[in-house]
Amino acid sequence: MASATLDDVATRAGVSAKTVSRVVNGERSVRPETRQRVLRAVEQLDYRPNLLARGLSGAHAYTIGLVYDNPNAYYILAMQQGALSACDDLNFGLQMRPCNSKASALAEDLRDFVHRSRLSGLVLTTPVSERSAALQRLAAYKIPFVRIVSAARDPHDGFPCVYVDDRDAAYAITIHLLQLGHQRIGFLRGGKHHHASAERLRGYKEALRDYGVPPRKELMIDGDYVFDDGFRGARRLLDLAEPPTAIFGCNDEIAAGALAAAQSTGLHVPYDVSIAGFEDSPFSRHSWPPLTTARQRADIIVERATRMLIACIGGEDVENEGFNPELVVRGSTAPPRPKSRQRKRA
Amino acid sequence: MASATLDDVATRAGVSAKTVSRVVNGERSVRPETRQRVLRAVEQLDYRPNLLARGLSGAHAYTIGLVYDNPNAYYILAMQQGALSACDDLNFGLQMRPCNSKASALAEDLRDFVHRSRLSGLVLTTPVSERSAALQRLAAYKIPFVRIVSAARDPHDGFPCVYVDDRDAAYAITIHLLQLGHQRIGFLRGGKHHHASAERLRGYKEALRDYGVPPRKELMIDGDYVFDDGFRGARRLLDLAEPPTAIFGCNDEIAAGALAAAQSTGLHVPYDVSIAGFEDSPFSRHSWPPLTTARQRADIIVERATRMLIACIGGEDVENEGFNPELVVRGSTAPPRPKSRQRKRA
DNA sequence: ATGAAAGCGCTAACAG
């Protein structure tokens, strides 16, 4: 019924409870021989530490918090799954924590959250991870955290992180569009307080530059990471005297909005206009045509971050790690129409 | 920092810790006057019981499990949010538990899960909640649970539940289509092991009957609750010698697939064919045109179920409760085309 | 109706 306890293992291995505790928690100071004996007993008894007891007596609850400020259900769930798989594996608990990344007392809110539940540490996802003032405060409160950030390479700023190269992926998508022959490529920006938005814009601009295509102000439209802004932005783009032949939405939800806008105008995607997204969410697969996008494994990224965090908590040194989203070409992108009519008919 | 403890409250209120414990856990045997005093102290000290300590010493961990077998991220998250809001409110923890509802050892898997984490009880969502053999076993193991089921009215079968009238909502959608003038309405079924699929089919058939429209075998297509089956099913429907003028997908994902199929065939929705879904998920809002659907508040439904469960655990008597999804008419449904050409052109 | 004592399973702070 109730699984074996520390004492059971201790008895079985002929050592004290404390020694078992040490082994289980990976402390160095145990003779290899003793460690083996304990490990064997753990195995035989299928011992799993009781999180509640551990949390109650220890300095922290062996539970981490996953902090997010994101409206996208699919994304949240993917992150949660990644975090869970690491937590399950390492015998940690997980608490989900939505928050307002723009709150001025962000660091204090999080500190209270950590203290109330005696959390061991936090995984900070974007855009929370980008509020640097809050990070400083959190560090001052001595709260362990690992960030997930959008950056081309290791920031080496003293805070552990997993960095995702959004710029590179956006570059790849734009190059794909350029290679198809598009010259006028619209860009629908994501929320300004996401660093990823700037990185993606940078990738877009650099690709344009590398292909000798001058960037045009009127083709870059502000918005947030939501369907409606994609819809509205694309509408504006398509209403231009000289509309773009391709539109790159800063994420799939924006791109889905752009797709809907094109269709609502009577345009055919990809024949009249190509559309690309970013993220590889269900939206990108469940539209018609399916969207060309950049695959970003939020689950794997967060799992890595979670493992790093738990390693940090255990006092280990960790190295930052990078991820690259990869281009996924699907039906929503194709060469532009010859020269003739590519205007709407509605 | 760390919040007030039971002893703090006890001292403040001038009673013993045990008395505070009684009040906090809503036991009867406390004089109203004493109870008031304790409650005031709780308020003043902003006392919140420590879940870990509670779980460690008590017979159960003051944590419930939310059990699901569903591929739909949006749906899962909505349920989780509902459960969380009830749990936070009532000082319970929450564990998410995906499972295979078709496993023969389902009840035993869940029992082990409950025992390992010393869970207080389970909220069973569909289709797990419909494996009646497993329910019997769970009850035999004395594991408290509350089910969410698809039924027109209270089943009164001795197990507490929240029931959702899928039949009624499907009826409403079909009537909507019939009133628009559709006579040939395709129906894309959801997975057979979901009772809701049968209920929705029933609603569809009853609406047809009430409008004197004979049901046609070739218009009802089997499938699962996934985009691809919606796509394939709709393709078959549209390839019929006499294709339907409207298609009702058993959920939004199926409907999104049907929408994609129609569009991939060059048809215009809703002018060439109307499409309706079920669930009011983001898919239904983020397509073009947006889908007519039935709004089903999974968050609220699960929150209710969670509150019922916690009440049960506390020894209270609970009454079953029903929910009705409501029709949401959007752009994907319109009257059928006159008599002329309503075939595809691709 | 209330309280005192014991202990849930683990880790912290010390010994040795």
Added chain:
DNA sequence: CTGTTAGCGCTTTCAT
């Protein structure tokens, strides 16, 4: 390197 002694904050006995 290993063991001992105390608790963590709560609920369970069992008294009163």
